[in-house]
Amino acid sequence: MIDSNLISACEELMKRHSASFYAAFRFLPSPRKEAVFVIYAFCRMIDDSVDEPESSPYTLSELETLFDHLETAEGHFIWPCLRWLFSSFPISKEPFYKQISGQKMDTTLTNYETMEELELYCERVAGSVGEMLLPVLHDQPSSEVELAGVYLGKAMQIVNIIRDVGEDQQRGRRYIPREWMEQYHYTQEEFETNVVNFRFKRMLTGLMNVAEDWFSKGLENIDTYPENSAFSIKLAAGYYAAIMEAVRHNEYQVYTSRAIVSDKKKKMILLAALQGSIQNEVHSIEA
Template sequence: MIRPDDLAHCREVIRTGSLSFHAASKLLPANVRDPALALYAFCRLADDEVDEGNNKTAAVLRLRDRLDLAYAGTPLDAPEDRAFAAIIAEYDMPRALPDALLEGLAWDAQERRYATLSDVRAYSARVASAVGAMMCVLMRVRCADTLARACDLGVAMQLTNIARDVGEDARAGRIYLPTDWLAGHGMDADAFLADPHPTPQVRAMTKALLREADHLYRRSEAGISGLPRQARLGIWAARLIYAGIGDQVTRQGYDSIGHRAHTSRAQKLVWIGQAGVRALGAGVMPRSALIYADPLPEVTFLVDAARQGQPARRRMTSVLNTLADLSAREMSHGNGGQSA
């Protein structure tokens, strides 16, 4: 399905660029691990294009074009693109799922701020839960309840990333803390970005994000038993390793400005051992009623898309509107006008 040389390239991208996923991926069966590595390599490419480029708007629009080519069966001549096109063909990947990721990256290009926790969850749904839903498709899982729990895990992981990167994001001029939380603590977002410090107020908001992540990690566990038996160990490991990052932030007193949380190889090995115990237990313990919890409102569109599938050409209206706005900004900038 995926060319061996393209797969080798994708493995190397993940080995050097995503240590946590690389560790967890080793525990997946080959029939899931190989397409998952290709999927993550394409998503990593997309994220890096937007995050590291000088013109984020142009990067998003290039990614839109690359997705169009991949879904047309004529991918760009690059390993990640060829591999992703193979995944589309083999697994009938609904277009709405990578489109959701693209929309989240477009929001980054627009330098959006998020007023409420629900808004932050909506962003997390796009940049993280969309990948979780695509992982379910790679496992041939289309059960709505299992998909909802996979999306819980995606949001939890992204909230953990946000909590870990408060300082790094602030120094890059980005903020993902809900602005109504800042206002509730008497803080101004621009003033914080100009001079970020781990004040008690910022630590309290970081703690609140991790509390929400922990709630969603617990909910996500119920869905793991709905995955293929051979894949459960790897997903359990990913859940525990990412939650461990949040635990490290907690041990630092919720200061992710003066320090950036890191986890060691030894810690990962412990969590992988714990994942093995839990994966074995999933086959004998009664199924948790949490499997039937309603999906978060912010991820329902992902569950529907992955469950039902969509024709390749169908696009979400919100994505089209966001991309149209970016195109207008890019055209204005190219004509000598000022970007908004």
Template structure:
């Protein structure tokens, strides 16, 4: 029986068996751990979906090195990141991690700037030693690498129609990240981290100790309301950017925009009880948003030109091991 990814891999003209296996691994990781992200990716033209799966799985692989509650291993993250960057530069072999194999191919195929990968890896390393951020500006510096550059990495695949889309993509990445921070306050505390700025905690009279007590006090509730409103302003700034993308990309991003934004609604619906509960958008709601969007996306693919892949897409598929070696 054909795999779910086969149609997309065929459409993307990815024929190398090692690459196909790596991308299928990424798809499974995305489907299991990033359901909203995966649902949105399925609205893209098939030939673009594998690259989105690769970006998600690569980010998750890095995250797992430092987010494990049992055995975090920042030294392994450092080695993994250095091996990937060396392979990207043609100075070393492809790492064994299939997410890295697929991301290496994705980065080359879409000419994703190296600095975006470096910024992401730097932020992941920050999680190994930094447990809090004094100001929102400090948190923004972290989010640039952990979230904003994810939006920037996605942009070539989404085909922006104007340079103005760049700032909107960066803001949307931050909005998604802040939504997760607000939802996951309790979970992050288990790892010894607080991603809400200390200056905000101080303003509302909230301490780490009061968060760790697990009871949402009136001060904590007001703090969360403040962070939610700040995040909604990010979404408001980012929203016009969806219309700046190619028509075949807009429904994908509209679904992600809507469902990630509704995480904030879900927090409000559980009365801000994020210290002991996980707010979530229900499956029926996700489907109610995604199914009409899927129909619109199908119409968009018929109405607009076929997606033009980068020039390397028409070249014979490279062996990933040979592609990592410097030219003579």
């Protein structure tokens, strides 16, 4: 087993940057739990190298090069943790490279034109996380289970995009496809001036409907997972779905307010997961 202090560093990174994800997966038994911490930590570093380069220990190019030579990479706790991960679970490097390719899109594609482009981005940056987690959380995943894991990751990414419209706008990015804006008659000028009107609300509701559909597909094969893994996945899905409810509660003001799931709501979701009814919780969000 790897040095617990190294794993603890990954755990702290997850706890600091994603309280909901941490709350969902901390219930896993060892070594699944530790593996999730490592995967999250590396994905966080990949993301930060693009979004917060001033505080990132590596550039995206440096991360990719060191990952290419993982066997000899040194200088950060993530490298021995990743070596432990790959020696402990049947994980491929491919989804990690897919994640990196998705983050590279953020450096070149800042305004999306079509839903097809956005779905590709979601698959690369978040569907890839589902692929990373699958060998950790499932003992014998079928192709259907693999596809469901990708859909679940994509659903969570759509939720992130809805929640972070304002933050991304400040970074010069618009993930809402232009074809969707045209469909709902919402203009680029309105986007740039933070206009929240009826058309904007309908547009975000449309994206929420996409997310809910992907959540449904992502949870289709949940009964094939080990019980502890299924519980954590249901909990994570419930927490993310609740973000959309928080957006509605904030009257869709995603430019200047960040949708936060209250502690009370998190406790309700935890109770629903304990009762095995989280899928109903996901689908009960008002349209």
